[in-house]
Amino acid sequence: MIISSSTDYREAARRRLPPFLFHYIDGGANAERTLGKNVEDLSDLALRQRVLKSVGSVDISTSFFDEKVSMPVALAPVGLTGMYARRGEVQAARAAAKKGIPLTLSTVSVCPIEEVQAAVDRPIWFQLYVLRDRGFMKNALERAWAAGIRKLVFTVDMPVPGSRYRDAHSGMSGPNAPLRRMIQAVMHPTWAFDVGLFGRPHDLGNVSAYRQQKTNLADYVGWLGQNFDPSIGWQDLEWIRDFWKGPMIIKGILDPDDARDAVRFGADGIVVSNHGGRQLDGVLSSAKALPAIADAVKGDLTILADSGIRSGLDVVRMLAQGADGVMIGRAFVYALAAAGAAGVENLLDLFAKEMQVAMTLTGARSIAEISADSLVKAVAAA
Ligand SMILES: Cc1cc2nc3c(=O)[nH]c(=O)nc-3n(C[C@H](O)[C@H](O)[C@H](O)COP(=O)(O)O)c2cc1C
Numbered sequence: 001m002i003i004s005s006s007t008d009y010r011e012a013a014r015r016r017l018p019p020f021l022f023h024y025i026d027g028g029a030n031a032e033r034t035l036g037k038n039v040e041d042l043s044d045l046a047l048r049q050r051v052l053k054s055v056g057s058v059d060i061s062t063s064f065f066d067e068k069v070s071m072p073v074a075l076a077p078v079g080l081t082g083m084y085a086r087r088g089e090v091q092a093a094r095a096a097a098k099k100g101i102p103l104t105l106s107t108v109s110v111c112p113i114e115e116v117q118a119a120v121d122r123p124i125w126f127q128l129y130v131l132r133d134r135g136f137m138k139n140a141l142e143r144a145w146a147a148g149i150r151k152l153v154f155t156v157d158m159p160v161p162g163s164r165y166r167d168a169h170s171g172m173s174g175p176n177a178p179l180r181r182m183i184q185a186v187m188h189p190t191w192a193f194d195v196g197l198f199g200r201p202h203d204l205g206n207v208s209a210y211r212q213q214k215t216n217l218a219d220y221v222g223w224l225g226q227n228f229d230p231s232i233g234w235q236d237l238e239w240i241r242d243f244w245k246g247p248m249i250i251k252g253i254l255d256p257d258d259a260r261d262a263v264r265f266g267a268d269g270i271v272v273s274n275h276g277g278r279q280l281d282g283v284l285s286s287a288k289a290l291p292a293i294a295d296a297v298k299g300d301l302t303i304l305a306d307s308g309i310r311s312g313l314d315v316v317r318m319l320a321q322g323a324d325g326v327m328i329g330r331a332f333v334y335a336l337a338a339a340g341a342a343g344v345e346n347l348l349d350l351f352a353k354e355m356q357v358a359m360t361l362t363g364a365r366s367i368a369e370i371s372a373d374s375l376v377k378a379v380a381a382a
Contacts, residue, residue, distance in 0.1 A: 012338035035277030038308025070100030077127035082110025095344035112205030150246035157252025294322025312354025
């Protein structure tokens with residue numbers, strides 16, 4: 001099929017993956033209202049076309065956390081990426097490094113920290129969940145640091161897992177899930193051979209390394225369910241702040257008061273995020289939440305934003321709303337599932353081209369020149 005956008009990659013991923021995996025990626029919490037609004041609210045922001053501004057060439061490179069990036073984008077942490085493509089985290093890290101941006105490795109990756117970092121020269125970022133098992137957290141941090149990782153993304157919007165109705169219907173969970181998954185795999189032989197057979201081991205690499213035992217998909221669901229910690233507060237993060245000597249980025253901020261708390265805590269950055277609409281359905285889209293957060297803390301720490309970004313235009317929109325950079329989740333995962341590392345590279349090229357068009361036609365020569373003025377105000381406020 002012809003691929004010219006992340007929408008095309010989504011369709012290609014839908015065809016290639018067993019449904020339980022496609023819907024795990026594609027779905028959100030409950031009625032998926034926030035999932036939908038993330039995309040809609042962002043694409044509703046009207047870019048302000050300016051012409052004859054002698055823009056010339058456009059530079060989309062920038063830096064965050066003292067790291068040069070070819071564009072203000074990082075790949076978001078996505079659990080189980082090694083199920084969507086063969087050794088998926090490694091492929092995604094290679095594509096990101098080749099295109100000059102970081103990959104954030106999820107706590108619940110299939111490939112362990114060491115395997116992914118060894119595959120690329122560029123240091124990856126590591127994402128950690130707040131888990132009951134503090135021994136695991138400490139072990140993961142030590143291993144990340146030893147591998148050369150310095151940027152820690154701490155995800156705080158999952159004290160409990162959200163209700164994802166699609167998973168029960170698709171066979172990810174629910175009655176006869178293992179049997180249904182097996183039947184789906186047989187019906188998708190390209191995936192079954194490439195990933196199902198040759199992409200093994202299919203365990204949670206970081207968890208297995210710590211528990212010294214293999215974990216399968218059912219273990220994953222069980223372990224996650226038992227380990228999220230709703231009793232967590234800022235004070236519980238202090239030891240990590242003391243322990244981790246590199247930049248610490250708090251992911252899952254949606255309210256200006258929480259952003260201020262992150263500044264007080266001493267975070268180096270935040271990710272304005274509702275977890276791609278996978279946690280609390282009904283909360284604000286990131287696009288709508290971002291301006292008030294930027295008003296509250298811009299300049300005090302680095303602001304990244306995610307949830308709903310599907311194109312280079314969306315990157316420019318998030319920057320115009322006050323972000324210093326963005327993370328992309330599903331958009332890169334669809335491309336990875338559809339076409340591996342080459343798919344992610346192509347997607348990042350598409351994003352870069354789209355950013356260049358958007359910047360040229362809004363009169364911004366550099367990332368620093370993207371501002372609230374890049375949007376039509378009346379429409380942005382509507
Ligand atoms: C399949 C899937 C798995 C995810 N796993 C994680 C994870 O392990 N850790 C985390 O912090 N966020 C996780 N997220 C959330 C992403 O990091 C990111 O916030 C979200 O995908 C952004 O929204 P978008 O997909 O609309 O770009 C996951 C998202 C998806 C789609």
